[in-house]
Amino acid sequence: MKNIKFKHIVIAAFLGMTATTTQSCGDDWLDEKPLGRPIPGEGSSVGGFESKVFGLYAGLRQQAGVSDFSYVWTHCIRADDNEKGSTANDGAADGNVFNNFGYVATNGHIKNNWTGHYKIIFDANAVINEAVASGDTSQGTLMNIAEAKAIRAFCYFELRRDYGEIPVNLKTIVNPIDEIAPKNTIAEVDAQIIKDLTEAAVDLPNQWPSVYLGRAxxxxxxxxxxxxxxxxxxxxxxxxxxxxxxxxxxxxxxxxxxxxxxxxxxxxxxxxxxxxxTYDFATKYSNNFYESQGVRGSGAWDLGWGFNVxxxxxxxxxxxxxxxxxxxxxxxxxxxxxxxxxxxxxxxxxxxxxxxxxxxxxxYTALSERIFYGVNKNHWEDIKLxxxxxxxxxxxxxxxxxxxxxxxxxxxxxxxxxxxxxxxxxxxxxxxxxxxxxxxxxxERFYDLVRWGDAVTVLASKGYQDKNKYFPIPQDAIDKAQGVLVQNPNY
Incomplete structure (x- = not known):
């Protein structure tokens, strides 16, 4: 079996992708290559559930709201150091939502943030539950479980600091009704994150071999x-x-x-x-995270959409x-x-x-890289989380x-x-x-201001109120839950 870097491994579990509601600037915002078919000769033999774990890593890159244009809005643009960017009219409604704290429960980026992270959580649940039920206690499978727990905990941490009280749902989702769960307190969410991470740390390696870079x-x-x-x-x-x-x-x-x-x-x-x-092979794995933030110009300087300045x-x-x-x-x-x-x-x-x-x-990206790939916009730099x-x-x-x-x-x-x-x-x-x-x-900036208690003062001129430390829960999730999931206070 040919060993290659993890970032070049074709994912063996297709993850559905939710289209973001805000498109911009005419470029494809998400790689649409088929990720459900392994290429012969590529992969590894570490753990019986490894191919499904690879799907979780693919979700971090490809699930709308997790590391894409929506992520730029929800995790960057709210800070005092950031402005919407682009042109005045481009994304103006979203600029009011995130730059000026006019949160609405129907906003597409807020929805993508919620659904994208929960999609990965539910996929992680399926891996963990199936692997545990199998009774396989080999080192490889224990590492696979640990990876899934670490990724699940990371997603819960992201949701916890964006929405506050959220549902902790550890079920394998068979029917849509299985996704419905009431909120847990922040203390309960934290307890689950701590449990997952401390258990994961036991079986995760300090480092992976170079052929598997990027794994937890x-x-x-x-x-x-x-x-x-x-x-x-x-x-x-x-x-x-x-x-x-x-x-x-x-x-x-x-x-x-x-x-x-x-x-x-x-x-x-x-x-x-x-x-x-990666942008090195015919099958390219990327998203629009950097493209949406690149220098906005024309011709040789058409490097991006110019958001988040x-x-x-x-x-x-x-x-x-x-x-x-x-x-x-x-x-x-x-x-x-x-x-x-x-x-x-x-x-x-x-x-x-x-x-x-x-x-x-x-x-930004080096001119030599743009020439090498024949593409102006940055699709090859990893997102350092x-x-x-x-x-x-x-x-x-x-x-x-x-x-x-x-x-x-x-x-x-x-x-x-x-x-x-x-x-x-x-x-x-x-x-x-x-x-x-x-x-x-x-x-980090927005979340630091909130946890230090500085946000109300520092962001006041932008319209921030204490309720804005958390997003409203997406209206779609509220409607779907039929009374089980309650909206955050003051929305």
Whole structure:
């Protein structure tokens, strides 16, 4: 059997795909290659349920709402560092929903976020329940169960921080009625996430062989546990699990911050968990996550749709000498840091207050790669869901809140040093600033503001109210549940 990288393995379990309700800019937003047929000679023999587990990884890339254009809206654009972007009229209704907190239960992206994550959860349930019922206790099958539990827990964590109280449903879905379940409390949701991750960490490997890059590991399970405990305010546990990852010796920061946000950064030593994409073979696995955020221009500069752009506030908050600024923020008419060129002026500037248009540098791509693939828009960079830098800064914050300022200072200065900045003594304000610039234009800022209790103040000018820490539950889910599932408060 020919071994190849996991990202190139053809998935053996077809996952249905829900079309997003908001299309934009004329490009296919989702790879529509048939993923239900294995290619002869490709695959592996690790675990009796491996092909079904591969389907879960495919779902992370292809299920609407999980890592695509909808994910950009739900996980990025709500922060103070992000603006809708594109042109004024393009996605204007969604801009009001996410940039100005005009949430509505009928919004398509909010629906995709819910249904997409639950689709993967239900597929994980089927794998876990079938594998357990089989009685197979071989190491391979135990690893398959652990992978499914880790992915299920990750999806529940995503839903928990987006909707608050949600149903914990561990059934194998046979009939549509099986999907209907009442809400659980946040404490109950957290308990299930912790159970899944602690059990998964027992059987997951520290690392997979290079032919299986991208699969869940002990580091992934422990990193999500550290983050969950930080959200709970359980700083001792957050520090414990963050240091478990740090002390494993598996991960390290890339020497170059730039390198993390290129194809060369895929599955690097800084990567703990990322969505696997490829454009190298005839069967291409991709989605529109980066395409929707690329520089919006014409001709050779038609690199994307121009959504999710840096705000003027973000541009102004970097310290002098912070190398992350040039990586994160590209300016129309300014230098292209990767390609020795000048970026074009932004068409139909979506914010007339801006003299220049800013673009998300983390969605950008090298000219050499565009030439190699014969495609302008980025379809080959993996989506880095959990980076080692996040674990380091979780450890810094948890250590500080636990009274160990010296340890917090050591961790804080690890990411500062990589950014070309001098050492400072850890304070909560310094850690908040560091998280802001380290993860700018990624997925953390909005959730950090909420858990710190800062969102009501920082986002007030955008229309944020305390109820907006959670989305409304999609109206379709409410209707389907016929009274079993109740809407979130104040919607």
């Amino acid at each position: 590991t002990k580091g992934m399970a422990n990193a999500v546990l550290a983050k969950l405990y930080l959200y709970q305010g359980n700083n001792a546990k957050a520090l414990e699990y963050a240091e478990t990852v740090i002390n494993s010796g598996v991960y390290q920061l890339n020497t170059s911050y730039d390198a993390e946000f290129t194809k060369a950064g895929n599955n690097s030593k800084e990567s703990i968990f990322e969505v696997q994409k 840096p705000s003027t506030e973000l541009v102004s908050i970097y310290e002098n000498g912070d190398v992350r600024k040039k990586t994160t923020i590209l300016t129309s008419g300014g230098p292209d840091i990767y390609n020795n060129a000048i970026l074009p002026n932004g068409p139909n500037n979506p914010n007339p207050v801006l003299v220049q248009q800013y673009w998300n540098g983390k969605a 959990i980076r080692y830098a996040d674990v380091i800064l979780i450890a810094a914050e948890a250590a500080l809140q636990s009274g160990n300022a010296a340890k917090a200072t050591t961790y804080l200065n690890m990411t500062r040093s990589r950014a070309g900045l001098s050492n400072v003594t850890a304070t909560l304000s310094a850690i908040k600033q560091e998280r802001r610039v380290e993860f700018a234009m990624e997925f």
